[in-house]
Amino acid sequence: MPEHREAQAGYHRYHIPTRPAPDIEKWPSRFKVKVRRTGLAKLLLSEVFHYRGRKDVILSRPCMYGVFSGPVGGFMPREEHCVGCLRCTTEFPEFVRIEHNPERQKLGDSYFTFNYVDQIAYEASSGLVPVRGAGYRGKFGGEGWDGMWTDMSEIVRPTRDGIHGRETISTVVDIGYTPNFLQFDAAGQPTGSLPHYISIQLPILFEGGDLAREGHVARIYARTAAELDTLAVLPFDQAIGLGEYAHAVVPVVRPQDAPRLSQLGFAPRVVEMHGWDDALYTTITAAFPEAIIALRTGFEDAAALVGYARRGIKVFHLLADYHGRSQDGRFVLDLIREAHTAFVEAGIREEVTLLGSGGMIAAEHMPKAMICGLDAVAVDTPLLVALQARFNGECAGRDASHFSLPSNLNEAWGVQRLKNLAASWRDQLLEILGAMGLREVRRLRGEMGRAMFMKTLEADAFAGLLGYTEAN
């Protein structure tokens, strides 16, 4: 619908405003540009004659991105401009070589590799969808998320074409409780359990955890979540004082916080209880009678989750470590399916909401996690990378000490980076939904018919053949 007609109809299509938000801390360049000076000097000499001294043309060669256009040209290449297109080395292999910068490769860790860091940095600085012009040249299968493929081969309605579709694709998700059936008395009034949920515009929540204890991080998360109409999950102490973003803040309450719940200063729409605790549950219910209470716990015991649901918990925030592993070493992809299946088998999947965190570090992991059974993803480490945090070694455990934030981190910049990241991830989600012909993201949850698993396909094709061993 054109904008003026939308306004007349009182309708507003959800949109995330993006703006360039370049890095505030200088990161090592992606590529090292190695130039043999004699070769370059010969080229320049011949070009001076050929282009009759036209300095702008000569200095733009052989790179249109300005790598060789500094004050001394290619004798001191401006590596930060290199996009790795390889034109220079293709044209002049005798004196130009492009290599990955080992310093850049040190950003991230063994799970959040520098390729993911690069991707997040691009998404957060531009708000755009990363495009690999030469096509994807990587592997088509692997471990973890790479062992799952999505099936988009269904016939797709042409109007439903992702980001630019004429027909809106909704990314709204509901957090809370919806009963399997509504019941009414003789007077037509509803009886029994009634729905109790809130709707947010994105299946992306911001998971602060201990990481939000640093600097302005909690405020940046809360403000961005409020402006995007989603939620930021923050430790109780960090949530205090964020009343202006009350509708977007989800405080995480531990037993030691129980005596001072009134200090929060506002009535949150959702509260997370850190681990099951009868007394704490009663206290939170009394303090915030309107709030939806979510249980924050590990993925490990799917059967226990069903038990908690029977005791009144309808929203679960399930946590794996930052490498997507449970305490017993299983990967989050399998853990989500296990939790989802447990509720399906108990006949109450429609009644509960499953949120998940840990190991979901790229836009494509979000739809995959939802297909496996999550309602929404509470994103953790990618937010920090978007804020240019550096990894201090390996960071699997949920511990803030694994990260260092830039010393000049400021709120306005941080908010824009997170908005850009959310916009980029949402656009990529819309592309996937469009390709699957889905009109809303809620239909994606548990849609296992869209998933293919490398392990299963390989077993179907090769089991029984000499040399075949089943992947883990």
Ligand code: SF4
């Ligand atoms: S690889 Fe491409 S961007 Fe990098 S220096 Fe060469 S021509 Fe320029």
